[in-house]
Amino acid sequence: MNNYQKALEERKQQHLLRTLPLPPEGIDFYTNDYLGLAQSQSLSLAIEDECRNAPKLNGATGSRLLGGNSEYAEQVEQEIAEFHQAESALIYSSGYMANLGLISSLATKETTFICDELIHASLIDGVRLGHAKKIRFKHNDLEDFTDKLKKAEGQIIVLVESVYSMDGDICPLKEVADLCHKNESLLIVDEAHAFGVYGEDGEGLVQNLGLQDRVFARIMTFGKAPGIHGAAVVGPKWLKDYQINFSRSMIFSTAPSNHHFASIAAMYSHISKCVPDRNELKENVEYFVQKRKESNGQWIDSESQIQSLIVPGNKEVIDLAEKLKEVGINALPIRRPSVAEGKERIRFCLHSYNTKEEIDLLFKEL
Secondary structure (H helix, E strand, O other): OOHHHHHHHHHHHOOOOOOOOOOOOOEEOOOOOOOOHHHOHHHHHHHHHHHOOOOOOOOOOOEOOOOOOOHHHHHHHHHHHHHOOOOEEEEEOOHHHHHHHHHHHHOOOOEEEEEEOOOOHHHHHHHHOOOOEEEEEOOOOHHHHHHHHHHOOOEEEEEEEOEOOOOOOEOOHHHHHHHHHHOOOEEEEEOOOOOOOOOOOOOOHHHHOOOOOOOOEEEEEOOOOOOOOOEEEEEOHHHHHHHHHHOHHHHOOEOOOHHHHHHHHHHHHHHOOOHHHHHHHHHHHHHHHHHHHHOOOEEOOOOOOEEEEEOOOHHHHHHHHHHHHHOOEEOEEEOOOOOOOOOOEEEEEOOOOOOHHHHHHHHHHO
């Protein structure tokens, strides 16, 4: 047995082994399809219509710098920028690649990143690929953040998420933005779990709070509430030019296909019309929170569509997920190392299409 096989065996023994499950039947409390757009027939038809406007190529033929660019691609990016009230947008194949490319390109020797301790792994990986310093502050702790900000040197860039993927709580964005402005620091916000859910048109939490002029860059991910895939970095015009020159995950990747660009264009036209879906999701979140407060268990305080029940121990959290699955309730166990030891949890993702009866059944089984 070689070292790689031993590593796999150790994961099995520690109940850490990851596998690729097929989508189960039953009640969905596990996907990121918050508005049901991944299964939306109307969005599917809108994408088909938009494809008729796109150049007729099956593939991109190369990277954006080597034959894979088009007027259509740049038009879609301009529409994204206008939607988010930004000067520019640059599309990536996924949120991971957007975070990796953007952050690593900014991670010079002169840069200091100040990161919330619970930011996405892709943001941390971007920092690791560069030569910058990294300072973590306690999650959503403004006092600790202020202290770290005052002590940092060089070009300071602050990394946060608007809605945190594991705890589901919301960043105090206004206070963070004010402190960044006061200290002449750049603020980057990952809007992966806010885009589509927050704002009158689903534009995200930054715009919903009117902070778009105080945020240096936002990562808008398309694989969650928007129901498709890919991501865009929105920000000042010079940032797009900078990424085109220094973001390796953009420079050396084959460009998205025209079908992908068409999907993105159709999604942006469609998502502003999803007001009823956003309202239904909001009602489900409010009902879930009410039931949560009436129940026992170590719940993380969250007002978003992500709700987590702490169940310490990998085996224990897996056992509870299996118990729920037996009665047709699908929710995923989140184990270490994805979360800290002792913070293993069942994460419940709420959707516009969940019913109050499904939520009642869940709490009955818990």
